[in-house]
Amino acid sequence: MEDAMHEWCSLEYKHMLQKIGPDHLYFTSLTDKCMNEGMPEEVKAAKLYQVDVLNLPGVKPEEICLLDPAGTSELAPEDGDKFKYFLFGGILGDHPPRDRTGELRKLGFAGRRLGPVQMTTDTAVNVTKRVVEDRIPLDEIPYIDYPEIFFSRHESVTMPFRYIAETKTITTKDGEQKTIKKPLMPPGMLDLLKRDNEMTLEF
Numbered sequence: 001m002e003d004a005m006h007e008w009c010s011l012e013y014k015h016m017l018q019k020i021g022p023d024h025l026y027f028t029s030l031t032d033k034c035m036n037e038g039m040p041e042e043v044k045a046a047k048l049y050q051v052d053v054l055n056l057p058g059v060k061p062e063e064i065c066l067l068d069p070a071g072t073s074e075l076a077p078e079d080g081d082k083f084k085y086f087l088f089g090g091i092l093g094d095h096p097p098r099d100r101t102g103e104l105r106k107l108g109f110a111g112r113r114l115g116p117v118q119m120t121t122d123t124a125v126n127v128t129k130r131v132v133e134d135r136i137p138l139d140e141i142p143y144i145d146y147p148e149i150f151f152s153r154h155e156s157v158t159m160p161f162r163y164i165a166e167t168k169t170i171t172t173k174d175g176e177q178k179t180i181k182k183p184l185m186p187p188g189m190l191d192l193l194k195r196d197n198e199m200t201l202e203f
């Protein structure tokens, strides 16, 4: 885990906490600096460890499933019976992906894929919860790939990830009811993207 937590990461971590609860979320390999300075207070509600994943007290490696974009089989509801822990690379998505999850794969964990498209880490956690806990098959979860987020009529950014799709009913200017699909993103992410986008435009 890096010393300082980028705002993007803390929004994703808070989102995970909201969805799966602090008792179910473990962070490992935390540096002193991250524990003392880099981590927002809300995220400290999770279980925090400075040891790495192989040295977590009472956790056996065979109980751990690595969510691996290069995994050879897809995550299935039955994996909820086979594994007790699900491991995610605490790394920001890069595009194209540089296979940094490979660092964890080298440690020999069983791996499962969540489909062929890279998800944000909070999406990967939410999808895993829906599959192994709510027992929804991976291909029955609604997704949006590479959504385009509009800040104004002419400014937009395309997110190079897969998200869970939420459907919302909106009323148009003409009073018409319309159902739209929106990516499930952490609260505050749209504002952050907007701020980042404004900064880019100023340069």
Ligand code: SAM
Residues within 6 Å of the ligand: 066, 067, 068, 069, 070, 087, 088, 089, 090, 091, 092, 093, 094, 096, 097, 098, 099, 100, 101, 102, 112, 113, 114, 115, 116, 117, 118, 119, 120, 121, 124
């Ligand atoms: N770009 C990174 C790489 O090169 O490995 C992946 C970053 S992804 C945002 C962060 C984590 O989410 C991954 O380490 C993995 O645990 C999980 N993840 C994201 N998409 C996934 C997928 N399609 N299948 C399995 N795991 C996925």
